[in-house]
Amino acid sequence: MEINLSAGLFTPEKNFLQFDESTVYDTVIVGGGPAGLTAAVYCMRKGLAAGIIIKDMGGQVAETAGIENYLGFRYVNGAELVDKFREQVLQFGIAFREGATVTSIQDGSVKRLVLDDGTSVSTRTVIIASGKSWRRLGVKGERELTGRGVAYCSTCDAPFFAGKDVAVVGGGNSGIESAIDLAKVASRVVLVQNLDSLTADRILVDRLGEYGNVEIIYGHGVTEILGEERVRGVSIRSVGTGETRNLEVQGIFIEIGLVPNSGFVKGLLEMNESGEIVVDSACATSRPGIFAAGDVTSVPFKQIIIAGGEGAKAALSAAEYILTQK
Amino acid sequence: MALFDDTVRNQLKTILARMGDPVTMVFFSQEIECFTCRDTRSFIEEIASLNEKLKVQTYNLVTDKEKAAQHDIDKVPAILLLDGKGGDTGIRFYGIPGGYEINSFLNALLETSGKREPLPKAVAERIAAIDRDVHIQVFVSLGCPYCPNAVSTAHRLALENGKIRADMVETATFPHLAVKYNVSGVPKVVMNEKHDFTGAQPITTFLDVMEKL
Ligand SMILES: Cc1cc2nc3c(=O)[nH]c(=O)nc-3n(C[C@H](O)[C@H](O)[C@H](O)COP(=O)(O)OP(=O)(O)OC[C@H]3O[C@@H](n4cnc5c(N)ncnc54)[C@H](O)[C@@H]3O)c2cc1C
Numbered sequence: 001m002e003i004n005l006s007a008g009l010f011t012p013e014k015n016f017l018q019f020d021e022s023t024v025y026d027t028v029i030v031g032g033g034p035a036g037l038t039a040a041v042y043c044m045r046k047g048l049a050a051g052i053i054i055k056d057m058g059g060q061v062a063e064t065a066g067i068e069n070y071l072g073f074r075y076v077n078g079a080e081l082v083d084k085f086r087e088q089v090l091q092f093g094i095a096f097r098e099g100a101t102v103t104s105i106q107d108g109s110v111k112r113l114v115l116d117d118g119t120s121v122s123t124r125t126v127i128i129a130s131g132k133s134w135r136r137l138g139v140k141g142e143r144e145l146t147g148r149g150v151a152y153c154s155t156c157d158a159p160f161f162a163g164k165d166v167a168v169v170g171g172g173n174s175g176i177e178s179a180i181d182l183a184k185v186a187s188r189v190v191l192v193q194n195l196d197s198l199t200a201d202r203i204l205v206d207r208l209g210e211y212g213n214v215e216i217i218y219g220h221g222v223t224e225i226l227g228e229e230r231v232r233g234v235s236i237r238s239v240g241t242g243e244t245r246n247l248e249v250q251g252i253f254i255e256i257g258l259v260p261n262s263g264f265v266k267g268l269l270e271m272n273e274s275g276e277i278v279v280d281s282a283c284a285t286s287r288p289g290i291f292a293a294g295d296v297t298s299v300p301f302k303q304i305i306i307a308g309g310e311g312a313k314a315a316l317s318a319a320e321y322i323l324t325q326k
Numbered sequence: 327m328a329l330f331d332d333t334v335r336n337q338l339k340t341i342l343a344r345m346g347d348p349v350t351m352v353f354f355s356q357e358i359e360c361f362t363c364r365d366t367r368s369f370i371e372e373i374a375s376l377n378e379k380l381k382v383q384t385y386n387l388v389t390d391k392e393k394a395a396q397h398d399i400d401k402v403p404a405i406l407l408l409d410g411k412g413g414d415t416g417i418r419f420y421g422i423p424g425g426y427e428i429n430s431f432l433n434a435l436l437e438t439s440g441k442r443e444p445l446p447k448a449v450a451e452r453i454a455a456i457d458r459d460v461h462i463q464v465f466v467s468l469g470c471p472y473c474p475n476a477v478s479t480a481h482r483l484a485l486e487n488g489k490i491r492a493d494m495v496e497t498a499t500f501p502h503l504a505v506k507y508n509v510s511g512v513p514k515v516v517m518n519e520k521h522d523f524t525g526a527q528p529i530t531t532f533l534d535v536m537e538k539l
Contacts, residue, residue, distance in 0.1 A: 001329045001365065002468070004426045010341040010436065018444060056475075056526075063471060079471070099475075099528055117530055118448050147511035147524025156470035159498065160510040230508070251510065 008083025033059025035294025035311035036129035042315030044092035051095030058082030132258035141225030149231025170255035183211035283314035346440035347410030366403035416484030421496025425468025430477035476513035
């Protein structure tokens with residue numbers, strides 16, 4: 001029997017400290033991916049009164065099957081790496097909150113983070129390490145039909161499309177992986193890619209080529225998802241000619257990359273045209289005392305080792321800022 | 327044949343060593359027409375062998391009709407948890423909690439044993455205020471990394487309020503239920519047969535829906 005145990009989830013709770021609403025923390029980290037967790041270790045070793053608020057432990061790493069470019073591990077499973085990160089953080093008595101989302105930040109010499117459960121946290125500095133999440137198509141029918149044929153996770157939901165016709169949007173690595181998962185069970189898979197070629201790694205494209213039930217439509221974008229109670233088709237439009245046609249499918253998997261989770265600081269911090277928080281080489285944002293690190297920032301290249309390094313830098317910058325303020 | 331290898335067995339042992347009060351796993355099966363019951367039974371027995379605070383009771387859905395009715399068990403394999411005082415926690419697992427669901431299963435054992443992280447006060451008050459019977463079904467597939475979160479949230483609600491019952495339902499074992507409840511994405515949460523949402527939502531979303539039932 002297959003077992004996907006996340007042993008790190010069960011670290012003894014003596015290491016969890018609850019947030020105290022009346023304390024003003026030195027620094028509070030938003031996000032528990034590699035950037036946030038690395039920042040946490042550095043903050044604690046600097047002796048800061050620190051806290052961390054995490055919507056989903058591990059961020060993108062928790063969703064990654066195998067990692068082969070994080071030094072020290074020739075190969076490591078994403079969940080396993082997250083366990084190790086988490087254990088290293090929880091050896092310190094850091095204020096810790098999992099499953100909560102920061103919805104806004106009120107700026108000032110003491111900053112207030114407001115959480116989705118109605119609580120709030122006060123702190124002198126903030127380290128934003130909220131990373132990226134899957135991009136939505138943003139077309140009619142997508143939201144209404146999510147869970148009714150519109151899906152984002154092929155390892156979760158492919159079995160429900162056994163014997164059916166499905167579309168996959170996106171020709172990058174995650175699109176191809178998803179198409180492979182589906183080709184194994186679905187009767188027909190239509191891959192819709194807006195470019196004229198696939199951008200996925202060669203090895204994945206070759207593997208997809210082994211399935212006879214996959215059709216690839218290049219140069220088309222999805223304009224609408226059709227159906228009332230359930231998906232019954234998608235409209236696609238040719239990028240070249242503007243011509244629209246409908247595909248009859250019972251499901252659509254959306255795999256079109258990632259967007260920065262920066263909505264909760266929109267208007268507060270300077271961002272670039274992709275919605276990434278603009279930072280300088282010391283991870284400072286446009287507001288004093290607010291630092292940012294990892295995939296949510298304008299730093300080029302989104303990788304675990306880079307996010308981790310940026311997280312360390314942001315923590316050291318926050319520590320230095322606190323020293324100069326005191 | 328052992329379901330877990332030595333590494334996993336040792337990890338499980340370490341995790342279960344943190345249990346507080348004893349927990350009873352009540353297992354319902356059926357001799358015929360249940361192709362996953364045997365594996366589920368081995369699963370329960372192996373888990374139970376890892377910590378002496380874990381007890382097992384086994385019943386048959388058909389021949390122990392009264393017991394099944396008492397706990398409202400209508401399909402197998404089913405596992406329900408009793409707390410240290412023998413009280414029904416409202417926690418149920420329908421289908422084998424393998425794959426990623428091992429995490430929600432361990433979490434349920436620990437929480438039932440009394441090892442719970444405190445809830446924010448506002449959330450605890452909202453849970454306590456639920457005064458209608460609520461039946462939560464969380465549909466999962468075993469390859470879904472987000473699903474254990476939704477299951478654990480539902481189970482925590484059941485633990486906190488006796489009016490709430492929370493089931494994990496493994497869709498590969500109960501495909502007819504996946505069809506009946508129109509499940510095409512997991513986790514899918516169905517409350518009192520009529521209200522539903524998809525995705526691992528925070529406990530406050532569960533409460534928002536529950537308060538409107
Ligand atoms: C499928 C896939 C495979 C990949 N493979 C590799 C690989 O092999 N090697 C590699 O180096 N990189 C890989 N990457 C990229 C790598 O995972 C990312 O660069 C890295 O995870 C970024 O780290 P981060 O901490 O900046 O953000 P994330 O990992 O995105 O973490 C963000 C964190 O912030 C939390 N969060 C978001 N908003 C809020 C909020 N408002 N309040 C509280 N918490 C919030 C999230 O829940 C999460 O915990 C892969 C990415 C994907 C998606």
